[in-house]
Amino acid sequence: MKQQIPEACIERLSLYVRELGQWQRRGCGFVSSRRLAEPLGLTDAQVRRDLSYFGQFGTSGRGYEVRRLLSTLSDILGIQGRVWRVALAGVGNLGSALLAYRGFQNRGFVFKVVVDADSQKVGRVIQGLTIAPSRQLEELVRRHRIHIGIITVPSEAAQAVCDQFIRGGVKAIVNFAPARLEAPSGVRLRNVDLALELEALAFYLGRGKALTDGLQK
Amino acid sequence: MKQQIPEACIERLSLYVRELGQWQRRGCGFVSSRRLAEPLGLTDAQVRRDLSYFGQFGTSGRGYEVRRLLSTLSDILGIQGRVWRVALAGVGNLGSALLAYRGFQNRGFVFKVVVDADSQKVGRVIQGLTIAPSRQLEELVRRHRIHIGIITVPSEAAQAVCDQFIRGGVKAIVNFAPARLEAPSGVRLRNVDLALELEALAFYLGRGKALTDGLQK
DNA sequence: CACTGTGAATGCATTCACAGCG
DNA sequence: CGCTGTGAATGCATTCACAGTG
Numbered sequence: 001m002k003q004q005i006p007e008a009c010i011e012r013l014s015l016y017v018r019e020l021g022q023w024q025r026r027g028c029g030f031v032s033s034r035r036l037a038e039p040l041g042l043t044d045a046q047v048r049r050d051l052s053y054f055g056q057f058g059t060s061g062r063g064y065e066v067r068r069l070l071s072t073l074s075d076i077l078g079i080q081g082r083v084w085r086v087a088l089a090g091v092g093n094l095g096s097a098l099l100a101y102r103g104f105q106n107r108g109f110v111f112k113v114v115v116d117a118d119s120q121k122v123g124r125v126i127q128g129l130t131i132a133p134s135r136q137l138e139e140l141v142r143r144h145r146i147h148i149g150i151i152t153v154p155s156e157a158a159q160a161v162c163d164q165f166i167r168g169g170v171k172a173i174v175n176f177a178p179a180r181l182e183a184p185s186g187v188r189l190r191n192v193d194l195a196l197e198l199e200a201l202a203f204y205l206g207r208g209k210a211l212t213d214g215l216q217k
Numbered sequence: 218m219k220q221q222i223p224e225a226c227i228e229r230l231s232l233y234v235r236e237l238g239q240w241q242r243r244g245c246g247f248v249s250s251r252r253l254a255e256p257l258g259l260t261d262a263q264v265r266r267d268l269s270y271f272g273q274f275g276t277s278g279r280g281y282e283v284r285r286l287l288s289t290l291s292d293i294l295g296i297q298g299r300v301w302r303v304a305l306a307g308v309g310n311l312g313s314a315l316l317a318y319r320g321f322q323n324r325g326f327v328f329k330v331v332v333d334a335d336s337q338k339v340g341r342v343i344q345g346l347t348i349a350p351s352r353q354l355e356e357l358v359r360r361h362r363i364h365i366g367i368i369t370v371p372s373e374a375a376q377a378v379c380d381q382f383i384r385g386g387v388k389a390i391v392n393f394a395p396a397r398l399e400a401p402s403g404v405r406l407r408n409v410d411l412a413l414e415l416e417a418l419a420f421y422l423g424r425g426k427a428l429t430d431g432l433q434k
Numbered sequence: 435c436a437c438t439g440t441g442a443a444t445g446c447a448t449t450c451a452c453a454g455c456g
Numbered sequence: 457c458g459c460t461g462t463g464a465a466t467g468c469a470t471t472c473a474c475a476g477t478g
Binding site for chain 1: 224227228230231232235256257258293294295296299301303309310311313314315317318320321324325326364365388389391395397405407409410411412413414415416417418419420421422423
């Protein structure tokens with residue numbers, strides 16, 4: 001009964017929610033899998049398959065009721081009537097950017113705790129939150145019952161911060177440091193590596209040249 | 218002869234380069250696929266398969282020569298003795314963070330052009346670059362022969378910026394706006410969606426509850 | 435003997451194609 | 457008739473397993 005849902009499908013769920021928002025604002029009552037898929041660059045079959053993992057929401061011949069599907073998917077993603085408490089470690093450029101990013105607040109992600117190792121920064125107020133010293137992270141995380149931890153510290157410090165999150169009871173972590181982190185299996189860990197994005201592109205840009213330049217042996 | 222290399226493999230290439238850097242600093246001459254794989258959370262078979270797409274670099278019984286493999290992979294990725302000229306559109310929080318990020322400079326990615334639509338920001342200097350008005354993007358991109366474009370503008374403006382990049386001759390774009398962009402097939406487009414990362418985590422955090430709460434029908 | 439390089443097997447995700455429904 | 461929901465087919469990526477090599 002409990003089938004496995006593809007990881008990629010979960011990410012598309014967020015896309016569906018955004019796209020459905022558009023259709024709702026346009027005042028459409030129903031939308032077909034094809035119309036939902038097209039602007040997202042997907043196929044109609046993919047949309048139907050994805051949705052089918054969660055139940056049967058469509059009506060034959062008509063499509064999906066926009067309002068209902070939007071509300072159901074938001075619910076599944078936990079971004080409806082739900083607040084996720086987030087803690088951020090590392091108030092550098094990237095950390096500050098994430099704190100200021102409106103996209104999170106809108107979706108029910110609320111920063112509750114911010115720490116930094118730099119005593120110069122501790123005590124400063126940013127986005128309405130006072131920066132606490134790193135050493136208090138574990139306790140703050142526990143006290144605020146943080147759901148999600150975000151790591152934007154230098155690579156060397158990333159594992160230590162990660163461990164504090166875990167000891168504090170966090171079950172989901174996003175790591176922006178370019179380092180492989182260890183976490184027990186009960187903790188969901190996602191890595192976002194910005195330099196890696198550019199490097200992958202560089203590969204394709206340089207491909208023709210590099211591969212023919214005697215690399216094959 | 219020209220076999221297809223998995224997308225995921227390209228991304229792991231960057232990881233191998235980083236890890237090999239560690240081994241080199243530690244003064245190791247050779248490293249086996251197993252030792253290379255382990256700290257990255259991969260299997261030895263995966264490492265061997267990935268490398269085999271590009272040639273035969275190993276020695277039976279010994280492993281891979283660290284220095285040579287590092288140099289070869291860096292070359293394949295185009296991060297050795299190569300400079301990639303980058304343009305950034307949108308100097309908000311995220312844009313500023315990317316400009317300041319050292320990880321890019323180190324790998325041969327150099328920002329040459331920065332634009333913003335806000336006339337308040339135009340003329341300001343950031344990380345040694347003067348912010349130009351958005352309307353000049355296409356021309357600047359062409360004049361500086363930009364390789365990679367980065368989009369950190371609001372969703373509404375993203376497609377317009379993307380079009381300017383493309384008309385200016387850019388062949389690789391990273392888009393941070395949560396919007397699906399259109400680009401011709403010759404242009405490599407990558408999307409990085411930060412809110413989506415958190416939402417995917419929220420799904421797993423909330424799963425147990427949401428799925429049993431009458432969503433199955 | 436320790437290790438690579440790679441066919442063959444497996445496991446996932448996407449796409450096809452169509453029966454069934456409103 | 458238009459569209460969903462889903463078995464079956466396909467296409468990719470990963471893993472297995474082992475012959476081959478220094």
